[in-house]
Each structure stands twice: as structure tokens, then as C-alpha cells.
Amino acid sequence: MGFLTLPTWFAKKPSAARPFKDRSQIRVGIPKVLNIWTTHQFWLGFLMSLGIASENIVFSSDTSEEQGREYGKGRGTVDCCYPVKCISGHYGELIFGLKKKIHILLSPMIHSLPSILHGHVVDTLTCTRVMAGPENIKAGYMKGRDVFNENGIAHVSPFVSLGDRHMVTEQLHSQLKDIFNLDLEETSRAVRDGFTALDAFTEKARNQSRGILDWCAQERKPCILVLARPYHMDTGIGHEIEGDLQAYGYPILWLQYLPGDEDLMKWLFEEDLDSGRIKSPFDIGDVWQSSYSSNTNEIMWGAKVAARCPWITAVVRLSSYECGMDQPTYTPAQKIVEATGTLFFKFGDLDSTKPAGSVRIRVETIVHYMARYSEEIIQRKLARLSPNCPVPRATA
Amino acid sequence: MGQGTQLPVVNHYTAYKAKPFTRAQRKDVTILYGGLTWKHERLIQGALRNLKYNAEPLPNIQREDLDAGKEMIDVGACSPTIFTTGNLVNFLKKEAAKHGKEEVNRKYVYVTAGACGPCRFGQYHESYSMALDGLGLRDFRMLLMAQDELDQGENGGSGLEVNMSLMLGLVWAALCADLLGDLEYLIRPYEVTPGQTEKVLKQSVEYLYELFLNRPSRGEKYGALAWHLTTNYFTKALREVRKMWDTIEVDRLRVKPKVKITGEFWLQTHEGDGNYNIKRWLEQENSEVIPPAVAVWFDYLMHPLIHRMEHRHAYARHPKAMQFTLKLAERLYAATYNRLRRALASLPNELPDQAELARLAEPFFHFELRGGEGHMLIGKALYVYHHKKAHMVCELSPYSCMPNTMSIGAMANVLGKYPDLLYAPIEVKGDSDVHALSRCQMILTEAKRRAQTEFDDALRSTGLTIDKIRQYEVEHPELRKATYRVPHQGRAGSAANYVLHLASARGLGK
Numbered sequence: 081m082g083f084l085t086l087p088t089w090f091a092k093k094p095s096a097a098r099p100f101k102d103r104s105q106i107r108v109g110i111p112k113v114l115n116i117w118t119t120h121q122f123w124l125g126f127l128m129s130l131g132i133a134s135e136n137i138v139f140s141s142d143t144s145e146e147q148g149r150e151y152g153k154g155r156g157t158v159d160c161c162y163p164v165k166c167i168s169g170h171y172g173e174l175i176f177g178l179k180k181k182i183h184i185l186l187s188p189m190i191h192s193l194p195s196i197l198h199g200h201v202v203d204t205l206t207c208t209r210v211m212a213g214p215e216n217i218k219a220g221y222m223k224g225r226d227v228f229n230e231n232g233i234a235h236v237s238p239f240v241s242l243g244d245r246h247m248v249t250e251q252l253h254s255q256l257k258d259i260f261n262l263d264l265e266e267t268s269r270a271v272r273d274g275f276t277a278l279d280a281f282t283e284k285a286r287n288q289s290r291g292i293l294d295w296c297a298q299e300r301k302p303c304i305l306v307l308a309r310p311y312h313m314d315t316g317i318g319h320e321i322e323g324d325l326q327a328y329g330y331p332i333l334w335l336q337y338l339p340g341d342e343d344l345m346k347w348l349f350e351e352d353l354d355s356g357r358i359k360s361p362f363d364i365g366d367v368w369q370s371s372y373s374s375n376t377n378e379i380m381w382g383a384k385v386a387a388r389c390p391w392i393t394a395v396v397r398l399s400s401y402e403c404g405m406d407q408p409t410y411t412p413a414q415k416i417v418e419a420t421g422t423l424f425f426k427f428g429d430l431d432s433t434k435p436a437g438s439v440r441i442r443v444e445t446i447v448h449y450m451a452r453y454s455e456e457i458i459q460r461k462l463a464r465l466s467p468n469c470p471v472p473r474a475t476a
Numbered sequence: 477m478g479q480g481t482q483l484p485v486v487n488h489y490t491a492y493k494a495k496p497f498t499r500a501q502r503k504d505v506t507i508l509y510g511g512l513t514w515k516h517e518r519l520i521q522g523a524l525r526n527l528k529y530n531a532e533p534l535p536n537i538q539r540e541d542l543d544a545g546k547e548m549i550d551v552g553a554c555s556p557t558i559f560t561t562g563n564l565v566n567f568l569k570k571e572a573a574k575h576g577k578e579e580v581n582r583k584y585v586y587v588t589a590g591a592c593g594p595c596r597f598g599q600y601h602e603s604y605s606m607a608l609d610g611l612g613l614r615d616f617r618m619l620l621m622a623q624d625e626l627d628q629g630e631n632g633g634s635g636l637e638v639n640m641s642l643m644l645g646l647v648w649a650a651l652c653a654d655l656l657g658d659l660e661y662l663i664r665p666y667e668v669t670p671g672q673t674e675k676v677l678k679q680s681v682e683y684l685y686e687l688f689l690n691r692p693s694r695g696e697k698y699g700a701l702a703w704h705l706t707t708n709y710f711t712k713a714l715r716e717v718r719k720m721w722d723t724i725e726v727d728r729l730r731v732k733p734k735v736k737i738t739g740e741f742w743l744q745t746h747e748g749d750g751n752y753n754i755k756r757w758l759e760q761e762n763s764e765v766i767p768p769a770v771a772v773w774f775d776y777l778m779h780p781l782i783h784r785m786e787h788r789h790a791y792a793r794h795p796k797a798m799q800f801t802l803k804l805a806e807r808l809y810a811a812t813y814n815r816l817r818r819a820l821a822s823l824p825n826e827l828p829d830q831a832e833l834a835r836l837a838e839p840f841f842h843f844e845l846r847g848g849e850g851h852m853l854i855g856k857a858l859y860v861y862h863h864k865k866a867h868m869v870c871e872l873s874p875y876s877c878m879p880n881t882m883s884i885g886a887m888a889n890v891l892g893k894y895p896d897l898l899y900a901p902i903e904v905k906g907d908s909d910v911h912a913l914s915r916c917q918m919i920l921t922e923a924k925r926r927a928q929t930e931f932d933d934a935l936r937s938t939g940l941t942i943d944k945i946r947q948y949e950v951e952h953p954e955l956r957k958a959t960y961r962v963p964h965q966g967r968a969g970s971a972a973n974y975v976l977h978l979a980s981a982r983g984l985g986k
Contacts, residue, residue: 215841237842369601408602408603462487
């Protein structure tokens with residue numbers, strides 16, 4: 081036996097170097113707010129890959145006035161848009177409202193988002209308020225005394241650029257390693273699993289939207305596109321306006337899960353591509369120049385799709401009170417949609433209380449206009465498009 | 477293509493795109509710009525005219541600009557957007573009435589910011605273009621300046637040549653204007669002859685305007701850079717400026733609270749109706765203002781790049797070299813600013829250390845949260861608090877400003893930890909001055925009390941009396957010169973520092 085063999089004998093075996101880290105008992109609470117609405121699958125995939133049991137990953141409830149009153153009262157630090165302000169209630173519910181206590185409150189500061197427009201726009205950043213929301217809300221729970229500490233909860237808000245995948249492992253490892261006892265390799269694996277889960281979910285949702293369009297084409301029925309930010313899916317923020325419309329039999333498409341299939345996109349944007357107006361169906365340079373903000377970019381793109389897609393005969397725009405990112409888009413989005421005669425309805429200044437009466441009247445108005453004009457809109461839009469329609473249509 | 481030809485033509489919505497501004501048009505076209513103080517704008521005018529551009533700043537913001545802006549753009553815009561849109565609208569309206577729309581389109585181009593990452597600031601131009609539509613001036617040229625490029629319309633335009641000489645001229649003009657601004661606010665509250673500071677300030681600005689107008693050409697690239705970094709052209713001129721300020725007599729025994737102005741970039745920099753003229757109002761309320769320097773913003777812009785190079789080397793082909801270059805640039809920048817400061821007897825405030833601002837803010841606001849002033853608002857508040865540079869912080873936040881509301885929220889946590897930090901966040905809508913100013917006054921009352929206590933303590937600890945100091949000043953008239961430098965003695969107030977300085981450096985007192 082040579083002298084150099086000794087280190088090999090006494091070296092730590094790989095299995096010994098990485099002891100199993102049992103995280104099955106750790107309970108993680110995630111406020112179901114803002115961009116969590118379109119990235120939740122990443123966080124589930126990420127945490128489960130780390131060994132957190134699925135039943136120990138807890139999302140807060142949908143936003144409600146009661147939630148804010150019961151758990152968020154006195155925690156507000158500033159007057160800003162409701163989707164950010166309401167996070168106080170979500171935090172409170174996770175801290176005080178659960179029978180089985182959480183150990184970690186995970187409230188990521190999402191800097192950029194995965195987007196169907198990635199590579200076609202300048203950037204896919206989130207809104208500044210949305211990005212910084214956790215710092216703001218945390219202040220409400222720490223300004224007098226440290227409520228997290230008192231309740232034995234670790235508050236973590238990693239700054240993470242989900243739109244720039246190559247950066248995510250380093251970001252999450254550096255900010256979560258002490259909380260979850262992470263090493264770089266398992267972080268990398270968890271990030272990969274997170275994105276796999278997110279991509280699979282997004283693809284499935286987009287396929288379902290494509291299915292809706294196929295159904296509309298075959299049945300010669302119209303549908304409605306909801307042009308809104310991800311958090312408007314929250315019943316306490318979007319106030320289920322799309323649900324009221326769906327009750328009248330109109331299928332609903334959400335902007336975030338519009339299908340981006342190549343055949344469909346080429347068909348819808350053929351004229352724009354041929355004329356050189358845009359370089360790709362996902363190029364929004366013709367309507368929006370400072371394409372930094374992910375959700376804003378997608379709103380502009382969604383408006384373009386709606387203007388061209390025959391079966392989307394109406395667009396319902398949702399916007400929360402004091403939304404600074406929406407404000408510059410009001411007129412452009414409406415003009416994009418209405419250029420082809422597509423119906424456009426805006427519910428602006430949404431806040432904590434659902435204006436049920438006016439919503440009902442407006443829903444009835446929308447339904448009336450859809451019933452009256454949809455067939456004409458579909459035919460007119462179809463007439464402008466190539467006959468090589470990729471969507472199977474009913475024969476006349 | 478289907479049956480499209482039989483249908484009415486669809487005019488798809490198209491975003492505003494500027495018609496080109498070409499090199500050939502340069503001599504007949506006036507470049508409009510704005511958004512800073514009149515001092516900055518005048519020196520920038522000198523730098524632009526030096527390079528043979530016709531350049532005019534827009535008139536200073538007025539209250540009626542708010543009304544004009546509100547009429548032309550979508551509801552819910554932040555107040556800087558409304559004010560600046562209205563400012564452009566009112567200017568163009570007047571010009572169009574005088575010379576006709578065609579002439580306005582031919583004669584002017586407007587240069588404005590076209591990017592600021594996630595903040596709405598980078599989308600101001602959407603409001604401007606909406607206003608241009610409303611005015612029937614769709615062909616008016618608006619050029620968007622991002623932090624790294626200028627969109628000059630179709631085919632590049634190239635009427636405005638963004639080269640090293642231009643950029644250095646603009647940056648040096650901004651630095652010199654910052655230094656003059658610091659002098660102005662440092663001296664005016666203590667001037668013995670009312671109006672003298674104003675007079676000398678105007679003389680100084682005009683003197684420096686000529687300096688920029690006659691700036692020698694040293695090429696468009698590294699020659700220009702080397703010259704700007706090494707020349708005594710600017711320092712010599714600033715020493716002349718200092719002599720002008722020598723003539724102002726000051727009374728340093730006026731006890732005034734010192735108020736540090738922070739906030740959203742446009743609002744904190746602005747001097748006029750756009751922020752209720754709050755800096756002048758504070759002076760009228762018997763306080764001393766520390767104005768925000770544009771130079772700090774330039775410094776701030778460099779830091780995220782350095783941080784990225786340090787943490788994510790994949791961003792550049794030669795990250796180490798890039799990191800070294802950026803750090804060198806930062807050092808040179810600070811050295812240049814200090815060199816210019818020294819020419820003014822080091823009276824203007826030094827630049828805060830960006831790394832320290834980030835470190836101070838870190839427990840409350842993540843360094844990488846972008847938009848607006850990012851972590852700097854919290855960093856600056858804690859910086860002046862820990863270093864005793866001011867009695868109170870007045871943060872100017874535009875109504876519905878997105879990044880500012882976030883840092884104001886996070887300040888709740890800061891105030892929990894430092895309850896004696898006097899902090900007045902002022903929301904500026906543009907038309908509710910009584911509400912905003914009275915809110916500021918509440919905090920200012922406490923700041924005044926602290927300034928007086930600090931001064932009384934200084935007198936007590938040194939055994940000095942006001943009469944004794946006055947008598948000493950008669951024998952040493954240099955002390956009453958505006959350019960006499962009183963080093964910081966660990967007190968926020970100028971009067972307290974002066975007393976302690978006389979005791980320690982001049983041997984007065986016990």
C-alpha cells in the first residue's frame with residue numbers, strides 16, 4: 081500500500097459528506113399575492129424539491145376585507161395600491177390565523193418574471209411597488225416590536241429574478257442557505273425542479289386556452305379576454321367580474337395564459353409581419369416603446385392579440401385604484417383593441433370593496449353588446465385574415 | 477389575404493415615433509430640455525452651445541402647467557409627469573400660436589428621459605406623445621434618452637451626436653451647478669444683506685456659462701476624457717467664483733434647523749411650483765436647507781453595475797476588467813467632484829459614500845430593489861442621522877409615485893428603530909400646498925427646538941456668549957465672510973458647529 085492511498089481511505093464518502101437534511105417538518109407560509117399568482121408553481125416545485133412536504137406549504141387565502149380587518153389592522157405603513165396594501169392581511173393570517181403554526185414566512189421580492197415575450201422586449205421587470213412590497217409590509221410588523229420573532233417565525237424575502245433563470249440559483253442560495261441549510265447543488269436542483277413545474281403548468285394552461293379558442297371556432301361562439309395583472313385573479317382584488325360574465329355562457333381567457341402557438345400567431349399577425357410593422361408576433365415595438373415592465377408588456381401584447389383574434393369579441397380591462405403601471409397604458413390599450421371594432425370595457429380604480437351594483441349593471445351591458453355584435457365582429461375579423469385558419473372551424 | 481380589401485381599412489394603433497433629427501437640420505433646430513434647476517439648465521445650455529447646438533431649457537414649471545397636464549393625459553399620473561407634460565404643452569401651445577404648428581415641428585426637438593427600468597418615469601414619453609396628439613403636433617420630434625443610448629427617430633437621425641465631449645460637458649455642467657446650489661443654500665440663510673446671495677449666484681452662473689460656452693475642444697473620445705480629468709480650466713474658474721462669494725457677509729449665529737431634502741429625483745431637484753417651492757419656503761420658515769445633488773444620482777447609477785460585476789460575473793466578457801474599470805471610474809468621479817469642491821474652499825457638501833448608503837439601508841430596503849431612488853432614500857436619512865448632518869429629513873414624494881411610496885413604507889421600520897429621527901414625508905400633488913406645508917411645519921417645530929438646544933449646549937459647554945463671539949468677529953472679520961469654512965464639529969446645526977469651532981480652533985471659551 082502506497083502512502084498516497086491513505087487519504088483515499090480516510091476521505092469522506094459522498095454519502096457521508098451530504099447528510100440527509102430532513103425538512104419534512106418545516107412549515108412554510110407564502111402570502112398568495114401579486115406575482116405569486118403566476119409563479120406559485122415555481123415555489124411549490126422548489127420547496128418540494130428541498131424536501132418540504134406539500135401539506136406543509138401553506139398559501140394564505142384569497143384577499144378579503146375581513147382578512148384585512150382581522151389580521152392587517154394597524155399594520156399599514158403607507159397609502160399605496162390595494163394589491164400591495166392588502167398583503168398586511170395575508171401576512172397576519174399566516175402569522176396569527178393558522179391552527180398549525182408556520183416556521184418560515186416566505187415572501188419573495190420578485191424582480192423579473194418569466195414571460196412569453198422574453199427576448200422580444202427590453203426587459204421583463206416587475207412593478208417597483210410589487211417588487212418592494214415585502215419590505216414595506218415587513219415594516220408594519222416590525223415598527224413597534226418584531227412580531228415575527230415573537231411568534232417564532234423567520235421572515236424571508238429573497239430578491240429573485242425569475243425572468244433571468246441563470247441568476248436564480250445564486251440568488252436563492254445566497255439568501256436562503258441559512259434558513260433552509262442549503263448547499264449550492266441542491267439549490268440548483270430545486271430551482272430546476274421549480275422551473276419545470278412552472279413551465280409545465282403554464283403550458284397546460286395555455287393549451288386549455290387554445291382549447292377554448294378551438295371550441296369557439298367550432299361552435300361559432302365568442303369569448304372574452306381579461307386584460308389584467310396576475311393578482312386580478314384573486315377574487316378579493318378582481319372581484320370575480322369575469323365569473324359574472326362567464327355565468328352568461330361566455331368563455332373567459334386570461335391574458336397570462338393566452339396561447340402563443342406558432343401557427344395561431346403567424347395567422348393572426350401575418351399582415352403585420354409581411355408589412356414589416358413587427359419582427360415577430362411577440363414584438364410589441366409597434367405599440368409600446370419602453371418595454372421594461374413584464375405585466376405591462378403582456379397587456380399590450382394581449383390587446384394586440386385580442387384586436388386580431390376573431391373569437392375574442394370583447395376585452396375586459398381590470399385595473400386597481402392608483403395603479404401607476406397601468407396608468408400610461410389606458411389609452412393605448414383601448415385604442416389597440418378598438419382599432420378592429422373589438423368591444424372594450426374597463427373596470428378601473430378597483431379597490432377593496434366590490435361595487436356590486438355597478439358591476440352588475442356593467443356586466444349586463446357587456447352581455448348585451450356581446451350578444452348584439454359578436455357575430456358581426458367575428459365575421460369581420462375573419463374576413464381580414466388569411467383563409468388558412470389553423471383553428472378547426474365549423475363549416476357554414 | 478381574405479376579403480380585407482372589401483372592408484374598411486383598419487388603422488392599427490401605433491406608438492409615437494419621432495421623425496428623424498438629422499445632422500443637416502442641426503443649425504436650424506433648437507433642442508428643448510428641462511427637469512433640473514435653472515442653474516443646471518443654464519450651464520448645460522453653455523455646454524450644448526459650445527458644441528454648436530441651439531439649445532433652450534423649457535420655462536420653469538408653473539402652477540398652470542399642472543392644469544394643462546391634467547387636461548391632456550390619462551388620469552392617475554404622478555405629479556412630475558403631469559407637471560412636465562403641462563410644461564411642454566404650454567410652451568408648444570404658445571409657440572404654435574405665434575409661429576404655427578409647421579414651424580414648431582420644424583424648429584424644435586425635445587430631449588427627454590426614455591428609460592428608468594421598472595419605474596413609470598421611463599414611460600413619461602407616453603404621456604408626452606398623448607399630449608402631442610391632443611395638440612395636433614404628432615410630427616413634433618421628441619427624442620428619448622435612455623441611460624445608454626438616444627433614440628433620434630427613423631434611421632438614427634444623428635442630429636444630436638452623443639459622444640464623449642457632449643457627455644462630459646453635460647456631467648461637468650451638472651457638477652458645477654450642484655456645487656453652486658450647495659453654496660447658495662449654505663449661505664443665503666445667513667446673509668447679512670438680503671438678496672446678495674441671489675445676486676452673486678446669478679453672476680457665478682453667468683460666469684460659468686461663459687466657461688462652458690468656450691470650453692476648448694479636445695476631441696470626441698479619450699482625449700476629451702483625459703483633458704476633463706486633468707485640466708485646471710474648471711478649478712481655476714471656480715476659484716474666481718469663490719472670490720465673488722467672498723464679498724457676502726454672513727451672520728453664523730442665527731440658529732436654524734438644518735433640513736435635508738430627499739425624495740423622488742425630479743421633485744427633490746426642482747425649484748418652483750412643482751414642489752410648492754418648498755426649499756424657499758423652508759428658508760422663509762427660518763431653516764437651512766441641504767439641497768440634493770444631481771451628482772449623487774450619477775454616483776448611484778454606477779453602483780448597481782459594480783455590484784453586478786462583483787456577484788454575477790457572467791454579465792461581461794471580462795468581468796474582472798469591467799469591475800476594475802467601474803471602480804476606477806467611481807474613484808475618478810469622486811476625486812473630480814472633490815477637486816471642484818476644493819476650489820470652492822470645500823464649502824459644498826461631499827458626496828456620501830454609496831457603499832455606506834447601501835449598508836445603512838440594507839436591513840430595511842434591499843440594495844437591488846430598483847426604481848426611483850431605490851434604497852438611497854433610507855440610506856440618506858440614516859446617513860444624515862448618524863453623521864449628524866441635519867436635524868430633519870424632508871422627503872418629497874410625488875402623489876402616486878410608485879418607488880417612493882415603498883421607501884416611505886419601509887421607513888416605518890427605520891423610525892421604529894430610531895424614534896428620534898425627524899422625518900417628514902411630504903406627498904406632493906401640486907395643488908394642495910397648505911396640507912403639505914403644514915405637515916412639514918409640524919416636524920420643523922421640533923427640529924427648531926433641537927437646533928436651539930444644541931446651540932445653547934454649545935455655548936454652555938464652551939463658556940462662550942453671543943456678545944463675546946460678536947466682539948471676536950469684529951477683530952477677525954474673515955469669520956463673517958461667506959467662504960470661511962467651519963468644519964463639522966459633530967453637531968447638525970451650523971450655529972452650534974461655529975461656536976464649537978471657535979472654541980477649539982480659535983482658543984475661545986473656557
